[in-house]
Amino acid sequence: MPTTDLFEPIASESVVDLVTGQIESMIIQGVLREGMRLPSERELSERFDVSRPKVRDALKRLEGQGLVNVRHGDGTFVAKLTGEAMSPALIDLYARHGQAFYDYLEYRREQEAFAARAAALRATRSDKDAIEALIGELDQAHRDHDDDASARADLKFHGAVVNASHNAMLIHMMTSIYDLTRRGLFYNRKYLRAVDGTGDMLLDQHHRIAEAVLAGDPDRAEAAAREHLTFVETSFREGTARERREDFAQKRRIASSLP
Amino acid sequence: MPTTDLFEPIASESVVDLVTGQIESMIIQGVLREGMRLPSERELSERFDVSRPKVRDALKRLEGQGLVNVRHGDGTFVAKLTGEAMSPALIDLYARHGQAFYDYLEYRREQEAFAARAAALRATRSDKDAIEALIGELDQAHRDHDDDASARADLKFHGAVVNASHNAMLIHMMTSIYDLTRRGLFYNRKYLRAVDGTGDMLLDQHHRIAEAVLAGDPDRAEAAAREHLTFVETSFREGTARERREDFAQKRRIASSLP
DNA sequence: ACAAGTGGTCAATAATATTTACCACCTATC
């Protein structure tokens, strides 16, 4: 392997790339919300300190992505982004922004802690039956070493816990979130594998959530749910950090074996 | 405050900026070590996929920073960067790269855990007297609310623990690190304040390291040292994450108060 | 002494961005 392979090709970002990137981040962060009118092109040009044609190019790109609507003679508005399920534009946006993924996990942890606590207090007999059945599915998928079945049962299990909370708003919101997760837009299972190779820890965590809900213990249920999502988040951080270290370590090894 | 203040001026990076940035990172990460010969300008140009004059401009900038030596007709070499104390070029480089700071903390945590364990086993009477005296200085600075005195006593205390390890190499290396830290190049005290407002927790941690060393308990000494540096690292992460959230929250507040 | 590598310089050209001017649409006001 030649020495030059230690270096990565340079990837310059154009002015249009940078402007669209910033506006996208502001949409993700909720600073720009749907229906809001953006400042005029002339104002943005001045504030960004780039030329107006370049601001136009960026806005055209954002319009192409479905994130804004540009109206001749009127202005530029943030598009309608959410509905029963997130708009494809917003889905794509979240998927392309790494920090958004961690926001998603943090959001999920808060919602599922809320759900687990409420479920422990409110679960009906049929809710509990559904939760037990899904734990059975998780066990079976684990024994079969069936990752796809595990992933599907995982989301169904979390959905059952949310359903048992009997909070209509929470159920509604989380159904959308689980739909998106089901489409594989938000996580990469390989990171989980890096930390919990066989899935034993994940399964154990699911069991503890279920047991606490079935036992009607809100404190344990909330704690178990938080621990589970914290574990998932930590796994991802470790997974990405490890990849970065491995990349550097590999380069160091190559570099140190040079004459 | 006008709406446009929600947006940040665009800061494009030139090809030269990107090339120098990558080479700097590789020096920091130890992929490029002092004395190593870089690939030729022509090879770098090909690998980076930028023009040769631009590679030259970047190498000229790095030479100006003291990071590389360019020899006409011979090649480009990574400069001598370390000595008894790090070269000014490397100091400046570490200070300008955020991730390097966390590497510094991680490095320090490992070295000080090592030092605390060895000190607990090997501290002599005079070592222990020095450690006790410095804990006294820390206490006095805390009572006086004297941040500068606290910072100075902090480094003297850690230096005394390292000295008590009686590992010459470790002492030598950490003396350089403490010299650099003393120059204020590696941390920003305001982040510590954000998490531990009055410094009580920090003082308590110092006490626990000292007590374990004086008691000759290597396990407790190592654990206390790790906990201390983990606390410092967490404080910094929280501090920077909070600043970022505050910035976004402020922008959201401004945005939401718009008509 | 020579060849083949290296770095050093620079003019011509290409790509990207900016400046400037003008046109068309929309909305509010009179």
Next chain:
DNA sequence: GATAGGTGGTAAATATTATTGACCACTTGT
């Protein structure tokens, strides 16, 4: 309904940055 002042839309001329290509000077190895 007319008008003014805002908005977005288009494009040519110019400026800036980067690339291409060629050639020169230095260093090292044979």
